[in-house]
Amino acid sequence: MTGPLIDNLQYANWSEKIFRQMRAGGVDAVHVTIAYHESFREMVLNLETWNRWFERFPDLIFKGTTAADVRLAQETGRTAIYFGFQNPSPIEDDIGLIEICHQLGVRFMQLTYNNQSLLATGCYEDDDTGLTRFGKQAVAEMNRVGLVVDMSHSAERSTLEAIDVSARPIAITHANPHWWHPALRNKSDAVLRALTARGGMLGFSVYPHHLRDGPACTLDSFCNMIAEAASRYGADNLGIGTDLCQDQPDSIVEWMRVGRWSKSMDYGEGSADNPGFPPMPGWFADNRDFGTIRTGLKAAGFSGAEVDGIMGANWLRFYEASFGPA
Amino acid sequence: MTGPLIDNLQYANWSEKIFRQMRAGGVDAVHVTIAYHESFREMVLNLETWNRWFERFPDLIFKGTTAADVRLAQETGRTAIYFGFQNPSPIEDDIGLIEICHQLGVRFMQLTYNNQSLLATGCYEDDDTGLTRFGKQAVAEMNRVGLVVDMSHSAERSTLEAIDVSARPIAITHANPHWWHPALRNKSDAVLRALTARGGMLGFSVYPHHLRDGPACTLDSFCNMIAEAASRYGADNLGIGTDLCQDQPDSIVEWMRVGRWSKSMDYGEGSADNPGFPPMPGWFADNRDFGTIRTGLKAAGFSGAEVDGIMGANWLRFYEASFGPA
Numbered sequence: 001m002t003g004p005l006i007d008n009l010q011y012a013n014w015s016e017k018i019f020r021q022m023r024a025g026g027v028d029a030v031h032v033t034i035a036y037h038e039s040f041r042e043m044v045l046n047l048e049t050w051n052r053w054f055e056r057f058p059d060l061i062f063k064g065t066t067a068a069d070v071r072l073a074q075e076t077g078r079t080a081i082y083f084g085f086q087n088p089s090p091i092e093d094d095i096g097l098i099e100i101c102h103q104l105g106v107r108f109m110q111l112t113y114n115n116q117s118l119l120a121t122g123c124y125e126d127d128d129t130g131l132t133r134f135g136k137q138a139v140a141e142m143n144r145v146g147l148v149v150d151m152s153h154s155a156e157r158s159t160l161e162a163i164d165v166s167a168r169p170i171a172i173t174h175a176n177p178h179w180w181h182p183a184l185r186n187k188s189d190a191v192l193r194a195l196t197a198r199g200g201m202l203g204f205s206v207y208p209h210h211l212r213d214g215p216a217c218t219l220d221s222f223c224n225m226i227a228e229a230a231s232r233y234g235a236d237n238l239g240i241g242t243d244l245c246q247d248q249p250d251s252i253v254e255w256m257r258v259g260r261w262s263k264s265m266d267y268g269e270g271s272a273d274n275p276g277f278p279p280m281p282g283w284f285a286d287n288r289d290f291g292t293i294r295t296g297l298k299a300a301g302f303s304g305a306e307v308d309g310i311m312g313a314n315w316l317r318f319y320e321a322s323f324g325p326a
Numbered sequence: 327m328t329g330p331l332i333d334n335l336q337y338a339n340w341s342e343k344i345f346r347q348m349r350a351g352g353v354d355a356v357h358v359t360i361a362y363h364e365s366f367r368e369m370v371l372n373l374e375t376w377n378r379w380f381e382r383f384p385d386l387i388f389k390g391t392t393a394a395d396v397r398l399a400q401e402t403g404r405t406a407i408y409f410g411f412q413n414p415s416p417i418e419d420d421i422g423l424i425e426i427c428h429q430l431g432v433r434f435m436q437l438t439y440n441n442q443s444l445l446a447t448g449c450y451e452d453d454d455t456g457l458t459r460f461g462k463q464a465v466a467e468m469n470r471v472g473l474v475v476d477m478s479h480s481a482e483r484s485t486l487e488a489i490d491v492s493a494r495p496i497a498i499t500h501a502n503p504h505w506w507h508p509a510l511r512n513k514s515d516a517v518l519r520a521l522t523a524r525g526g527m528l529g530f531s532v533y534p535h536h537l538r539d540g541p542a543c544t545l546d547s548f549c550n551m552i553a554e555a556a557s558r559y560g561a562d563n564l565g566i567g568t569d570l571c572q573d574q575p576d577s578i579v580e581w582m583r584v585g586r587w588s589k590s591m592d593y594g595e596g597s598a599d600n601p602g603f604p605p606m607p608g609w610f611a612d613n614r615d616f617g618t619i620r621t622g623l624k625a626a627g628f629s630g631a632e633v634d635g636i637m638g639a640n641w642l643r644f645y646e647a648s649f650g651p652a
Contacts, residue, residue: 044426045422048425049422051422052422094371096377097374099377100370100430103430104426104429104430
């Protein structure tokens with residue numbers, strides 16, 4: 001069986017069109033965001049919406065909960081959908097909800113989304129106090145049940161502490177190195193070294209605010225950055241996490257940034273002049289474009305096995321080690 | 327492998343003592359009530375409590391979700407715990423919560439608990455209008471996902487309609503025939519004939535209010551009643567559902583009866599003179615006493631295979647047909 005194609009972060013405005021594009025692009029598995037600022041009950045409503053899609057499109061998608069579901073997806077010509085939270089709001093202040101969410105199929109949870117959470121500090125706060133008391137308990141419980149710690153939107157100290165405190169490798173599902181493009185959301189060399197040294201995974205983002213030159217970023221620049229990352233951290237702990245927000249109206253990026261925590265607008269990575277979703281780079285518009293990245297990686301000098309790893313086999317190995325009980 | 331021992335309804339004040347009594351009594355599986363009047367979120371808190379028990383006592387109990395878990399329980403010397411609701415309150419007014427609850431491991435749901443619900447009419451209402459519009463949709467969805475319709479506390483017409491509308495056999499998990507003891511909660515001959523003719527199961531209750539002569543009911547009387555039921559309905563659709571409420575304080579029977587729907591006391595099957603839990607009959611106090619019932623069934627003339635069926639094999643066959651997707 002050929003290596004799987006896995007995109008470890010998308011938050012699209014889901015539709016039959018997009019599910020068919022996943023199939024057209026040969027995407028075997030996608031980690032999809034199902035909560036930003038939702039309460040537990042609101043997140044369950046999002047699960048219900050996904051259940052209806054699974055019921056309606058059983059020939060295109062199904063709910064993935066184990067690593068073996070990636071192989072099942074390959075064997076049956078469908079896409080396995082794995083759930084994740086970008087914020088711990090669905091567990092509220094209740095550590096017992098971590099296991100409940102895992103039982104409902106959730107496999108990734110960010111400890112923060114930009115702001116201070118009950119668990120850790122987000123990358124937009126002025127001061128980073130690291131993992132909270134609840135945060136340390138939550139990481140231990142996530143380790144126990146097999147819910148992956150994701151620090152994509154977390155601040156430096158919190159991220160380093162999560163890497164250190166977690167008994168199992170963690171993930172940064174969608175970000176790029178700060179040394180390539182110094183966005184607040186991109187990760188320091190120190191974080192990426194610590195992450196990968198402990199077996200953690202980095203998923204490269206194609207969200208324009210994370211790219212050098214934004215939407216004008218070239219495929220060469222993106223793939224040469226991955227080559228430099230591989231030379232620094234090895235190629236085995238790298239994957240893709242596009243952060244594809246296909247077909248979303250701009251009201252959604254406002255929901256992501258402001259949720260219900262502010263009465264004023266916060267532009268996050270955007271600005272008053274550029275408040276909406278940025279246009280995507282020309283070489284990646286939707287799920288049919290992973291072949292372009294694959295070609296770019298080959299041109300950047302990666303071996304076939306390394307390309308297969310980055311395009312999915314590395315995530316699959318991580319899934320195998322991460323989704324079951326400790 | 328010997329026939330399994332299954333009690334298809336208990337609502338005890340759970341403790342290590344009771345779990346050890348299950349093991350001492352050789353009980354392979356128990357269907358436990360996890361909600362009476364709880365909202366969805368409150369029911370999830372009860373699931374969390376069970377998750378902590380499963381984590382704390384992994385050598386005694388585990389969560390059962392498939393029929394195969396009964397065999398796993400036998401093989402590993404533990405008791406499989408299956409979840410059920412005595413009222414549909416946890417699905418609120420949201421049909422999508424049926425699948426969510428099934429994904430969380432719930433396998434039985436009563437359409438009503440004594441009162442009118444959003445789905446059907448309970449056995450204490452003056453008028454029984456049968457299944458509601460939502461009720462018919464809910465039964466179809468329960469059929470689809472594998473959540474068993476339980477009509478133990480429902481009124482006559484609603485029960486007959488549920489038997490008729492449901493595409494899969496339903497259950498009356500804990501009740502006795504009205505012809506033996508004319509309690510409001512016990513079931514008419516018409517209901518029991520319709521139920522069993524469609525492959526549905528009746529679980530015999532030892533809750534004293536359901537017994538002829540109450541706590542003074544003899545084992546002979548109970549087992550002869552089962553023999554008469556077998557002669558009327560066949561022995562294959564009969565099982566045990568003790569309704570054991572071991573170690574519960576009387577505040578719990580008040581919660582069952584009144585919930586939050588009344589500011590006045592409602593005594594249900596009790597009375598102002600006898601408001602609490604009634605004393606159990608001398609021959610059944612806890613999970614160690616199933617051997618007594620087994621002996622009584624033999625004395626009442628059942629064959630060994632029939633006794634094995636009533637003590638668990640019939641429920642296991644029903645589980646095999648009921649808990650998976652349609």
